[in-house]
Amino acid sequence: MKRSTQLIGGALVVSALQIGFLYSIIQGRAAILRDGAEVMLKVEPVDPRDLLRGDYVRLGYEISSIPRTLFDPPLADADATGGTPVLVRLAPGDDGLWHPVGARLTDTEPSAMPESQVEIAGTVDTAFAAIDQVRLSYGIERFYLPEGEGREIERDMRERPFMILAAVGEDGTAQIKAFFDGKTRLYEEPLY
């Protein structure tokens, strides 16, 4: 009898823990989609020959590479390596796109920021001393496509500008909300 309660109880606890954990991730992502600040980002091809990877396209952004001089305080060489968490400040431009206007390490004190601006969280990939650029990732470098639609989009992306509408949460976590071909909304993400 004891073994039976232990086993069945254990199985229920395991399921509850695993499902609860997964559910919390979904909730977190849905919350960003629902409440996050919206920013429109210009997509720039990462590697034009090889955008399509299995069932998703790889996306690069204008903000994937920013001048090192944007960092305040200046980026130390020790921090300019892979994995350092940073926050990049974005401001809306006249073209409706958001552009980087500042950057800082995540664990530094934030300075005063105008209401209209948004900080997006990323990590450093590499920094090139010679050309004074820092490459960053924001966790939104992938867009999963319905089967069979990849090739067409890959082709179009080489020819005309694509945009991503991203939602940015309180802590700067970014989440893809919609995928634009010029002004046309190709895909819009439901909350769940």
Place this chain on the structure above:
Amino acid sequence: MMASYVSKVRQDISRWLAEGLIDAPTAQALRNDIDSRAGGGFSFGGILAVLAALLLGAAILIFVAANWLAFPRVARVGLLFAIILAAHAGGAFLKLVRREAAGEAGFLIGGAAFGGSIALIGQMYHLSGDEAQALLVWCAGVTVAAVILRSAASTVAAVVIAASWLWVEMWDFWSGADVPHEYLLVLAVLWAVSLWTGARSARHLIVLSLVLYASLSYLHTEQLVIPFLLALASTGLFLAATFRPESIERFLRLGGGAQVHGLLGFVAGMSFVQFAVMDEPGFMLAALVTFGASIGALILGGRESRMLRWLAYAVFGVELCIVYVVTVGTMLGTAGFLIATGALLAVLAFVITRFERRMKAPAAQGGAA
């Protein structure tokens, strides 16, 4: 294999009892012990059940990747959640009715559904980046299941996922990041879990994955001291397993095979050393040490363990080919190379056959005495 071992020991017990070597209570105690252990291992049906679980698990993972407009994604997540619940609960039920292997298979399906859910959520929200981290989360979820359900199969699965994490981590950031030393911590945790769940095969995999860890660390850092240390530690393990088998068994609880791990680790270490010094005089020394080790392993442990014996033969043969290629191979043409290799292997096969016969003869005598 387990089943044949069990029936063999049962026959032996009956024979010992008939010959008056042991008394009836001892015979019964031995049989009980065998049965209790056999339950944890896998019979043929058990292996089939686990294979079925692996196939179903793979089907779940593929289902996540493909077919993804046919269902709304909420339905797919819901389905995966239902599979997590059903597989764990069903596995527990099967274990209750004494279908151990089928129950473990159920837990494996549950673990696969958990991993599939992580992948599906990543796809739903277009999460990019850290595959390695996703694997680690998967590993953690399966480990928790192994602990709570006391599941040996889940423990093995967790070790395999952890090793894939190490692999992805080191290949993904091949240029930038350091060797993930957290891996050792993960292995320590999994080792403790394997003691709790009685997953002996998980411990074997952990020891093997330590060799993988050392090898990747070397390839990553090119510090020749790492393969040296690996070879040294493996020699230590081999010698300890040879001269103090009880202590090693009490310490590692591998149920045998420690010598094989020792020889494997040694050979892995020495191969890297040899590749590194291929054009230097040190190469011949390293090769000689490896030859010596395979012969030493044969002498010290070859009688008891057939696996060790064959591993030692393999090491000797491969080493012969390497030395041959490095030294004379370049001077001969392809045809000459093939003839010489063929002759060498023929001689080796002859020696091994003789050796095996000699190994069998005393073993048979020992059995009859």
